[in-house]
Amino acid sequence: MDNLYKYNKEIKYSALFAGMISSFSMSFMGSSINIALPAIGLEFSMGAVMLGWIATSYLLTTAIFQVPLGRLADIYGRKNFFIAGLLIFAFASFFTIFINSGFLFILLRVIQGVGGSMVFGTSVAIITSVFDGNERGKALGWHVSSVYTGMTAGPFLGGILTHNFGWRSIFVINTILCLIAVSFVLLKLNAQWAEAKGEKFDLFGSLIFGPAIFSVIFGLTNINKNGILFLVLGLLLIGLFIIVELKIKQPIINMQLFINNKVFAFSNLAAMIHYSSTFAVGFMMSLYLQYVKGFTPQNAGLVIMIQPVIMMIFAPIAGRLSDKKHPGKIASLGMGITALGLFLLIFLNQ
Known part of the structure; x- marks a missing residue:
């Protein structure tokens, strides 16, 4: 039944629009909150x-x-999980407007993370399910562009909202955007896209995966205290997780991809290194520009938005170049430019 929806124009573009709105909302939240x-x-x-x-x-x-x-979501239906994720994200965004403590703020960010994980894990999968091979690349291109648009608009619009209406206005906007995406899915999409229906869920692997990721991240962020213990525990759990996933017929992560496909493995490693090294820049620059340089949120946003604007301009150019040149060389050049930019930030002073 789901295949009937692949070639229905209204279904295809409703799914694409819902995916773009949700991706814009979450990338906008991530970049705008740094300014706030x-x-x-x-x-x-x-x-x-x-x-x-x-x-x-x-x-x-x-x-x-x-x-x-x-x-x-692959087993029980991506549409339901997509809607649930948007509603959870909207719920947490809405109640953030009324909080009065930092602890509640972080708690609601955790709830947002649960919703965000459900959306991230299903939006692209739904788009690839409704668009055939001839149109899929274009659809995914539009989806990626919505992410970069959110990253670009976040610092600028987030700065304006924070400066003129307070930081809570950012969460008002996100609540509205999520509800718009939900309405489109409910009104236009009837399929579930449960392409792994009937398969077993790897509960044991999932129970190892969560504590492993938490221990590693918590250990790295508290390395000067007792973080080293959490880091070692996390690495041991990751080792156990790999062993378990290699033995299970239907794992949550197919570890054979990393063993048998070196391009896939090293591409993921490069992406992890790149995002790990650059993610903190937006956070630190927001604090530096506003605390040290005395910028308003609006003016700080104008400075920070330069990075996503450049990314938005050069991403399609790099994509076209990778079709003609070796993608590894293009990626290596990008990593080198990133390293140079990070090195120059060492000399930033008052």
Whole structure:
């Protein structure tokens, strides 16, 4: 029955629109909240470490739940999980408007992470299910462009919203965007796209995966205290997880891909290194520009949005180049430019 929806124009573009709205919303949230951090820290008396957990708690929760929940969506239906993720994200965004403590803020960011993991794990999968091979690349291109648009608009619009209406207005916008995406899915999409229906869920692997990721991230962020113990525990759990996944017929992560496909393995490794090294830049620059340089949120946003704008411009160019040249060389050049930019930040001073 689901195959009938692949070639229905209304279904295809409704799915694409819902995916683009949800991706824009979550990338917009991630980039705009960095601009609002000084205002949030001032209101709740939070230091730099606690402010860091506003971003870390969301990303950590997403990392823990995305793989298991994505697998469950493949078994029981991606549409239901997509809707549930959007509603959870909207619920957490809405109640963030009324909080009065930093602890509640971080707790709601954790809930947002659960919702975000359900959306991230299903939106692209739904789009690839409704578009055939001739149109899939174009559809995914539009989906990626919505992510970059959200990253670009976040610092600028987030700065304007925070400066003129307060940081809570960012969460109002995200609540509305999520509800718009939900309405499109409910009204236009009837299929579930449960392509792994009837297969077993790897519960044991999932129970190892979550604590392993948490221990590694918590250990790295608290390395000067007792973090080394968590880091060692996390690495041991990752080793156990790999052993378990290699023995299970229907694992949540197919470890054979990393063993048999070197391009896939090293591409993931390169992506992890790149995002690990660059993610903190937006966080630190927001604090530096507003605390040290005295910028308003609006002006700080104008500076920080330069990076996603450049990414938005050069991503399609790099994509076209990778069709003609060796992708590894293009990626290596990008990593080299990133390393140079990070090196120059060493000399940043007052």
